[in-house]
Amino acid sequence: MALALSLGRRGLGQTWPNPAVGCVLVRDGRLLARGWTQPGGRPHAEAMAIAAAEDCTGATAYVSLEPCAHTGQTPPCAQALIEAGVSRVVVALGDPDPRVAGKGLAMLREAGIEVTTRVLEADARDDQQGFLSRVTQGRPMVTLKLASSFDGRIATASGESQWITGPAARQAVQALRASHDAVMVGGNTAREDLPALTLRTMSERRPPVRIVVSRELQLPRMGPLAEDDSGAPVWLLHGLDVADDARAFWNARGSELIEVPKDDTGLDMASALQALGARGITRLLCEGGGLLAASLLRAGLVDRVVGFTAGVMLGGDGLPSLAPLGITALSDAPRFALKEVTRVGPDIAHVWTRT
Known part of the structure; x- marks a missing residue:
């Protein structure tokens, strides 16, 4: 999660109006891929990491902010993680945006994915x-x-x-x-x-x-x-x-x-x-x-x-x-x-x- 947070900081000042988020994918103790929100606010961090990993089956995703649950200019990141086949998602901070606000976590849990929250939450809150x-x-x-x-x-x-x-x-x-x-x-x-x-x-x-x-x-x-x-x-x-x-x-x-x-x-x-x-x-x-x-x-x-x-x-x-x-x-x-x-x-x- 510390790595995910540091990746997210790369986007500070670059991603508005979207948040600057970092994502790290790990499987069997090995780093598969990493990503962060791109300038202008998209692609999102999760999409960048998934694309870089190619095969995420059974992986754990560490994300510095709750994955989005709504369809905007891109599909929901929560759905992208589900379709990528990750088995666990670790989140630092919930997203208060009414379009998300727990919905992303709920989507993941409903798909049978293990969800852990509030990891390095204070650091994420400071960044966000x-x-x-x-x-x-x-x-x-x-x-x-x-x-x-x-x-x-x-x-x-x-x-x-x-x-x-x-x-x-x-x-x-x-x-x-x-x-x-x-x-x-x-x-x-x-x-x-x-x-x-x-x-x-x-x-x-x-x-x-x-x-x-x-x-x-x-x-x-x-x-x-x-x-x-x-x-x-x-x-x-x-x-x-x-x-x-x-x-x-x-x-x-x-x-x-x-x-x-x-x-x-x-x-x-x-x-x-x-x-x-x-x-x-x-x-x-x-x-x-x-x-x-x-x-x-x-x-x-x-x-x-x-x-x-x-x-x-x-x-x-x-x-x-x-x-x-x-x-x-x-x-x-x-x-x-x-x-x-x-x-x-x-x-x-x-x-x-x-x-």
């Missing part, structure tokens, strides 16, 4: 957090990335920010982007940094959707988001009051415009995430800036925080990584639990999950 969030809450899992100085600053008082962290940390951010369906920034970041939000070093992977949150679509009409031909989609979250010429400009460039209602501080990010979930996004990486990050934190929408911290001090006159949160009591502050810490070149990478 984005898919689970979309199915059960209607929104993607949100990872907030913060790259800052030791004292929590993202730029000097003059606005200089390149580069606070080193090359190894920037490469790690590329890997982080590649494991998410979409990467999102705020309008200020889009205007000031002219980011490309693309994968610079892993061009063979499905590029993440590039999302900008801009209430009035006041965005640069030059630079990577407007002019590049990388093939990475551009989605723009905006409010109701948008000038006709702005709509026309971005529509002409193939961007998807998504209208979002306002709240007291700007766009209603809860509604924005629901709109992204409805379009299939399961894993969303927020790369700033401070206003957008603060709005997500205030709304309780951040599931993970990934920090890259450099051993440099910029002082109180530097630009903080977060805009004001309006917190007057420590008990009201968003809290996260430390999951892991690693050294990345001269910097530290630390991952936190919401408590």
Whole structure:
């Protein structure tokens, strides 16, 4: 199952709106075949493994998520396992999708196949957090990335920010982007940094959707988001009051415009995430800036925080990584639990999950 889980992780950021699943086929203590969900969400992991094995009679299938039980663009994976002649199926995690939700396991048992569940379930739940969030809450899992100085600053008082962290940390951010369906920034970041939000070093992977949150679509009409031909989609979250010429400009460039209602501080990010979930996004990486990050934190929408911290001090006159949160009591502050810490070149990478 550990191997099946590791195979499934290869698909993170590649398979949306489907989950990234791994499958391993074993018989008589020997590995027959392995498979994982392919880019775009199909073929599914079970189908890949069955095709690679050729003869699965009497085999045990280890699958990181319950095999599907419904017919979509492909037949049900539970039926495929039955027809392949496997004698046992071991599953890490049940699928809450109403089209599955125990039906896949029931199909297998009704066919006389031995079924074992909840093997390495906690690891599978962690891997599938984005898919689970979309199915059960209607929104993607949100990872907030913060790259800052030791004292929590993202730029000097003059606005200089390149580069606070080193090359190894920037490469790690590329890997982080590649494991998410979409990467999102705020309008200020889009205007000031002219980011490309693309994968610079892993061009063979499905590029993440590039999302900008801009209430009035006041965005640069030059630079990577407007002019590049990388093939990475551009989605723009905006409010109701948008000038006709702005709509026309971005529509002409193939961007998807998504209208979002306002709240007291700007766009209603809860509604924005629901709109992204409805379009299939399961894993969303927020790369700033401070206003957008603060709005997500205030709304309780951040599931993970990934920090890259450099051993440099910029002082109180530097630009903080977060805009004001309006917190007057420590008990009201968003809290996260430390999951892991690693050294990345001269910097530290630390991952936190919401408590």
